[in-house]
Amino acid sequence: MSENQLTNNAIIYALLSLNSEIILQKEYLESDDVPEEDIDNEQDILDDLEQAFMEFVDVYKSRCKADKSLPDLDELLNSQL
Numbered sequence: 001m002s003e004n005q006l007t008n009n010a011i012i013y014a015l016l017s018l019n020s021e022i023i024l025q026k027e028y029l030e031s032d033d034v035p036e037e038d039i040d041n042e043q044d045i046l047d048d049l050e051q052a053f054m055e056f057v058d059v060y061k062s063r064c065k066a067d068k069s070l071p072d073l074d075e076l077l078n079s080q081l
Helices: 008-030 036-066 073-078
Strands: none
Touching: 008 036, 008 073, 036 073
16 A cells, blocks of 8 residues: 555554554563563564554655644644544
8 A cells, every 4th residue: 555545544543553552562571571582572573663653654744744734743642532
């Protein structure tokens, strides 16, 4: 699916979901619940989530330039749903 086929709402929901998953993954990695042998794999998952998040941030920023009615990225990520 190309960037032009994604709706603004889809991008917003993806950003919010990825942001939540990153927070949860960081909390999990910081906990004592991760088996020693899984730490590298769990860190790789976090890295993948952060990479996907940054890709959606880039798409969202370009959308914000074209559509001034979209909320600022910081406002979006700090808002309550």
